[in-house]
Amino acid sequence: MIVIGYQGIGKSTLARESKGFIDLESSTFYATGKRPDDWHCYYCKIAENLSEQGYVVFVSSHKSVRDYFKRSDEKAVIICPDVSLKGKWISKLHERFERCSTNKNLRAWKGAERYFDENISDLMNDGIPVIVIPSMGYRLDSLIRNYILTDEEIDFHDRQIWDD
Helix, strand or coil: CEEEECCCCCHHHHHHHCCCEEECCHHHHCECCECCCCHHHHHHHHHHHHHHCCCEEEECCCHHHHHHHHCCCCCEEEEEECHHHHHHHHHHHHHHHHHCCCHHHHHHHHHHHHHHHHHHHHHHCCCCCEEEECCCCCCHHHHHHHHHHHCCCCCCCCCCCCCC
């Protein structure tokens, strides 16, 4: 399964802490300071392959990535915060940048400051199923698990992605 995740939802943390989840980092597709025009094709093909192997694969929420997964045979879902969390979400991204001052974290924080409402609206209206994060006290693994358990098209009975 492919999870298209908004910045700061906890993709890297969950992938680091739990087996069966992979955070496919889109920033690794930069070469000499820029991405090739068709970077998303390679990125998404890698994600599809990992998903076919039984992983839950976290990918970025770039428009080109979302458009790719609209045509993919792999099941995809978007996860993003509720628009009411805007202030708290921007603060969360700012705090992340203060803890770890990378260019990636700076872009995430500044991008959310400028485009949060537009980004969330785009995600909510993109035609891909959406899991909305309702509050700051969420558990990403629980949101995904509940979605999988209620989606009749996803067969994860023999995939061990949670320690029960």
